[in-house]
Amino acid sequence: MAGAFVMGSGVWSMHFVGMLAFHLHSSVKYDIWFTLFSMVASVISSFIAFYITMPKNINWYKIAFGGFFMGSGIVTMHYMGMAAMIMPVEVSYDKELWALSVLIALIASYAALLLFLRFRNQSSSSWLKWLSAVIMGFAICGMHYTGMKAANFHAQHGIMGGEVSIDFFLLYGVTVTIFFILMVSWGAMFLDRHVLERLAYHDTITGLPN
Incomplete structure (x- = not known):
């Protein structure tokens, strides 16, 4: 669960x-629910992929299913995030x-799972x-910016003028999320290296070494 969240x-x-680094020179806001659902899609797909490939004896079709779920989650997250944009532009x-962005997402997902299995x-x-x-x-950056390159923004005459605005909800949301990523990562490493090691080598009642 911690790995899927991270x-x-x-x-x-x-x-x-x-x-946030992308500027349209137009007022852009983000739908809160679409933005949150895009994160949920990414986390759930990562959890499914990790859960499928968690056993030690992994068949190739499990890696294929896991990579497909993770890649699909990344694609869903990206284009749902694009759909969350509220702006006077089509x-x-x-x-x-x-199609190339989807292919990159799938290849990146398979690479992630293979590396996960190799180093876990x-x-x-x-x-x-x-x-x-x-x-x-x-x-993952390649998938994102390929998807952004695939996007064509169409605006009516005069709409694209004006100052660039920053969605502070999105800015704070990303900042808090990165903070939680660091905390969850640190907590998982602490649990793995200290708590589980103590449970394995010491008696839980007396505290004496096994």
């Missing part, structure tokens, strides 16, 4: 940090670039883990 909300945060998508039994940090994190970051 993965899902991390992808969601990357998307909306990118949206959005259409280039079909080829849209290694407790120590290594350069391969850092490299895998960098690769995943570039892959």
